[in-house]
Amino acid sequence: MTRVIGGYFELENRFESEYYPNLIRLNTGRNCLEYILRTKAYKKIYLPEYSCDTLIEPILKLDIEFEKYPINMNLEPEKIIYPKQDEAFLVINYFGLKGRYVNSLTSRVNNLIINNSQAFFEAPIKGFDTFYSARKFFGVADGAYLHTEDAPEMDFKQEVSWKRSEHLLRRLENGANDGYKAYKRNEEYLSGKEIKLMSDLSYRILSGIDYSAVKSRRNRNFKYLHLKLKGLNGISFSDWDIDGPMVYPFYLENDDLRKELILKKVYVARYWPNVLQNIDEDKQEYKLAKFLFPLPVDQRYGLLDMDKICKLITSFLKR
Structure with a gap:
């Protein structure tokens, strides 16, 4: 579009740089996982019992076999699974506290998928598919980052989030209780949503954070x-x-x-x-x-x- 100069102001933000400017920007963490599963064509995935059911969405959508594994009180797998060539092993960096452990797995496990949805500041490891959820750390209506070295060209539409940001504004001015229903509506909207690029609003907000x-x-x-x-x-x-x-x-x-x-x-x-x-x-x-x-x-x-x-x-x- 032709850039408009002058007129009324938009929402103020410091447009500087994201934390992960070189990663792929998508709308949700679960769709980052779907992207990985699509590009790698895995036939089966292992994931922890202690995990959100949203992780199952892309697995069921792609009709991929899955198996859940137990974890211990150290928030680590009870037993390491070594996947076959057409299988993947997903590990969660719980609460952002298992970075060193996850890093140790990279020397032992092939086809490792690292879920850093709870570990935004844990840098991606070269050669290992990793995804992040910005919504768990910052006030945005959508937004996730994907690190992968297999990134074929895919024609995704861009997410639009301005009309789903009500909960952010309501909480800012009226408190958490006032915005909770709008928050739930946004969560329901994102459930089962197709892969899209991160919304421009989320991108701009994430580019202005210290x-x-x-x-x-x-x-x-x-x-x-x-x-x-x-x-x-x-x-x-x-x-x-x-x-x-x-x-x-x-x-x-x-x-x-x-x-x-x-x-x-x-x-x-x-x-x-x-x-x-x-x-x-x-x-x-x-x-x-x-x-x-x-x-x-x-x-x-x-x-x-x-x-x-x-x-x-x-x-x-x-x-």
Whole structure:
């Protein structure tokens, strides 16, 4: 289109650079996976039991055989699977805390697909298909990045997100509760959606973020929670694994804590409800889905917010 000069202003943004300017921009993480499966023509894929059911969407769509594998409390596969030439092994970098482990797999496992949807700041590894979800880290209505060295020309339409950004604006001005219904509508829209290029709105927003400041804030918040809560946490991890994490995974076998936190307006998601429906109660994945509390550590919050979370949890445990 001919560039218009003058007139009314659009939404303000600092148009500088994305974090991954050289990766393929698509609309969703699940569609990044579909892209990989299409280009590699895999006949079967192995994926963890502890995972979101959205990962199954492209697998069912392409009629690919799949098998789920168990993980342990270290958030690692109980047993490494070595796929055949026409098979793939998908590993999740849970909460952005398994980067070193995933990197160790690259020397042992062929046809490894790395799901960095929860690990935005973990750099892609040369030779291994990797995908990211921007929506899990930033306020955009769509947006995902794909690293692959097999990228045939595909004629995708571009996503349009301006009319699905209501939840972002409502939360900004009126709070989280006011925008929740609009948020759910956007999630439903993206379910089963065909592969499209990232919307221009999301691209521009993601090009104006101070990523260094975001990572620093996330690390600081995470380390504060870990300092205060590691003695109570049923999951352990090394300080060396902290690099712009998604959340602080706090494991406590008392589901009443979730109700208490939500009552006090600390919203903790459940990863993932589908696991509770599909897994036996004695399995590790069931316990993780039920008793893992993903505590917010993102760039919207500071140490006073982290201190509030800690005090709520310690007060709850003293009852």
